Amino acid sequence: MRTDVVVIGGGAIGAAAAYFLRSHRKPCTVAVIERDPTYALASTPRASGGVRRLFSLPENIRLSQYSIPFFERFATEMAVDGESAPIGFKKNGYLFIVPPGSIETLRANVEAQEREGVRVTWLEPREIAAKFPSMRVDDLGAGVQSPEDGWLDPHSVLQGFRRKARSLGAEFIADEVTGIDAERGAVRGVRLKSGRSIATDAVVNAAGAWAKEICAMVGWPVPIEPMRRYEHYFEIEDPIEPLPYIKDVNRLAFRPEGKGYSGGLPDLAEPRGFNFEVDHGYFERVVWPALAHRFSAFERTKLRSTMPGLYDQNELDGNMIIGPWAGRLENFFLLAGFSGHGLMHAPGSGRAIAELILDGGYQTLDLSRFGWQRAADGRPYRERGII
Numbered sequence: 001m002r003t004d005v006v007v008i009g010g011g012a013i014g015a016a017a018a019y020f021l022r023s024h025r026k027p028c029t030v031a032v033i034e035r036d037p038t039y040a041l042a043s044t045p046r047a048s049g050g051v052r053r054l055f056s057l058p059e060n061i062r063l064s065q066y067s068i069p070f071f072e073r074f075a076t077e078m079a080v081d082g083e084s085a086p087i088g089f090k091k092n093g094y095l096f097i098v099p100p101g102s103i104e105t106l107r108a109n110v111e112a113q114e115r116e117g118v119r120v121t122w123l124e125p126r127e128i129a130a131k132f133p134s135m136r137v138d139d140l141g142a143g144v145q146s147p148e149d150g151w152l153d154p155h156s157v158l159q160g161f162r163r164k165a166r167s168l169g170a171e172f173i174a175d176e177v178t179g180i181d182a183e184r185g186a187v188r189g190v191r192l193k194s195g196r197s198i199a200t201d202a203v204v205n206a207a208g209a210w211a212k213e214i215c216a217m218v219g220w221p222v223p224i225e226p227m228r229r230y231e232h233y234f235e236i237e238d239p240i241e242p243l244p245y246i247k248d249v250n251r252l253a254f255r256p257e258g259k260g261y262s263g264g265l266p267d268l269a270e271p272r273g274f275n276f277e278v279d280h281g282y283f284e285r286v287v288w289p290a291l292a293h294r295f296s297a298f299e300r301t302k303l304r305s306t307m308p309g310l311y312d313q314n315e316l317d318g319n320m321i322i323g324p325w326a327g328r329l330e331n332f333f334l335l336a337g338f339s340g341h342g343l344m345h346a347p348g349s350g351r352a353i354a355e356l357i358l359d360g361g362y363q364t365l366d367l368s369r370f371g372w373q374r375a376a377d378g379r380p381y382r383e384r385g386i387i
């Protein structure tokens with residue numbers, strides 16, 4: 001078999017890449033290799049679903065500025081044969097809250113967001129209290145609300161991209177990539193567990209937390225590690241006012257979900273690895289005290305479930321790596337390392353990789369500063385904000 005582009009990994013990122021490669025004005029043939037079409041361990045269906053413009057780097061803000069309106073149109077744009085693709089987008093806003101010591105960073109971030117045309121509202125603690133009377137604000141310095149952000153259902157995003165990409169001619173193959181053939185500075189094809197081989201002109205590594213293993217097949221050492229993070233679902237007894245997606249500087253992040261709330265508190269010191277065990281004491285030890293400190297209503301919280309999932313953590317700077325292994329394998333593209341904000345940036349980064357491959361350069365969003373060169377040079381390009 002032969003195809004113009006092989007995409008390795010059919011999660012949100014691989015499926016979005018396939019969609020944009022097929023919907024491009026000069027489309028190419030695409031095969032997406034996904035070893036588990038049930039996505040049992042994939043990160044996408046385990047994500048919290050938050051989508052926000054509250055970043056400090058122009059690239060991340062622009063990716064959100066492109067992706068969030070895309071999600072608003074998603075149901076109709078991804079419709080297949082008249083059947084829409086709802087993703088449960090709840091535009092209930094985001095709220096970042098910081099202690100007095102972080103006001104300057106928050107202000108600099110807001111300035112960066114406003115330069116990019118994001119509508120954000122600066123809130124003093126008393127204004128936060130007026131909007132969200134259940135919240136403790138006496139130890140806060142300020143907050144920033146982004147009313148047009150929100151959250152959506154990650155699995156529906158994945159399935160929507162996948163179905164639409166297939167309807168446009170992308171082939172999804174249930175198999176595992178076990179080897180990559182390269183010669184004279186270019187990838188020539190991929191080998192699959194079933195024994196099949198696929199000849200190709202370009203490969204996109206969209207294997208998420210497994211991306212490093214795929215890069216190792218061609219000898220490319222990348223700083224992307226699997227990092228376990230829990231998403232908890234919990235309920236309280238007495239209802240409080242409707243909340244936006246709330247995030248603080250200690251990484252507490254949660255939002256309303258059904259009768260309760262969904263969220264967590266990622267630990268960056270978590271040992272790296274493919275660990276799907278649940279530490280049943282984590283919520284009570286780490287998450288609950290942070291919740292109860294901020295909202296007395298959460299003192300009596302009932303934890304209903306804990307779901308482990310993996311970040312594709314870029315150890316260099318917590319941002320994606322997009323683009324080819326420049327100077328070595330110009331047709332082997334990496335699209336991973338999203339470190340906890342991959343779902344919200346799937347549309348923008350999927351489009352960007354399609355442009356890189358089919359137009360030979362970025363057309364919509366210039367993501368060159370997220371390229372491999374910064375890792376090769378050991379020059380991190382970090383978010384100043386809280387992520």
Ligand SMILES: Cc1cc2nc3c(=O)[nH]c(=O)nc-3n(C[C@H](O)[C@H](O)[C@H](O)COP(=O)(O)OP(=O)(O)OC[C@H]3O[C@@H](n4cnc5c(N)ncnc54)[C@H](O)[C@@H]3O)c2cc1C
Binds near residue numbers: 011
């Ligand atoms: C608890 C949690 C909460 C999160 N919350 C958010 C959030 O609120 N907002 C946000 O934007 N992001 C969030 N994220 C991050 C987000 O989930 C990821 O950035 C995103 O889903 C990455 O998508 P992906 O397609 O790269 O990875 P995946 O969905 O993991 O897909 C990669 C696929 O590659 C396949 N694969 C691997 N190796 C091979 C191989 N050799 N051959 C064939 N297939 C292979 C795997 O089977 C897998 O299906 C969260 C993540 C977690 C864990």
